[in-house]
Amino acid sequence: MVDEADFTAWQKKVEGTNISSTTLLATDYLNHFNEIVMLLEMVPDMPDMIEDCKEWAPKSYQDHFRDSAFSDRELAIEAYEHVPVRFRQPFEETINHLNTIVGHAVTQLEMIIADGNEELLRETAHAITVSLQKFMDVASGIIHGSAKTMSQEEIDAALAL
Template sequence: MSADDDFALWQKKVEGTNISSATLLATDYLNHFNEIVMLLEMVPDMPDMLEDCQEWAPKGYQQHFHDSAFSDRELAIEAYDHVPDKFRRPFEETIEHMNAVVLRANEQLAVVINEGNPEIIRMTANSTTAALQRFMDVASSIIHGSAKTMSQDEIDAAMAL
């Protein structure tokens, strides 16, 4: 079976589910990142929330669904192996950037919280959540079939917290 035939077969399998038939990806995966965004947004007012942020860990797409209550989780896990490279590569690269932003932000927030300047804490948390939102927007567009990603300049700007 050709890659195109395989993809067409999987597109039919995911019809009527919350998995995109354009890419075989599901936006539910982004909930993993929505969690950390919500936690990071609380840090300026409750610096002790950093502990919860530091407990957050990157989680692969299939692992996220394995651990979730998503109604089509088994299908999402299985379909991921059939996502065409033109979507999978930029999606995975975007996720890697998001993971790096979170990990670096946790380190930076620990430093600025220790220094005790509330304005710097707020600026650091806000710039982190803005960067994550930008990457989530890109990931969401990929999930829905866009091949558009961020330019290297946009990535560098988002990564420069």
């Protein structure tokens, strides 16, 4: 549990960086998901890209920064331990939904490719990337301090692809 004095001290530490002083989170983490969205968007035109999609794997926030060239990566890694639960919990839930969608998407698209249904492949890939983008928008909002998340109905619809 992060206390307010600790949080306030960390807000000052991240001022002037690409880490939100509102939440102590950085949008750079979403680049990990932008990568898989771009790959999934290519699958209908280049079905062999599914192999690249299969190589993508979930990566924790801190692991993303450990592996990145982000200028404030050490600060981002350390600051994550000080993110208040009011931001961290919905953020982590949203990231879990993104990872779940990607896992199901790759399996689903692989089966459609095997069946050779190009139209279904195009429609499904589009629906998946739209769903991922919705969750990425929510994650971005949380990073910037928004309390808005998705309703359970919206989450269920997005995960039902």
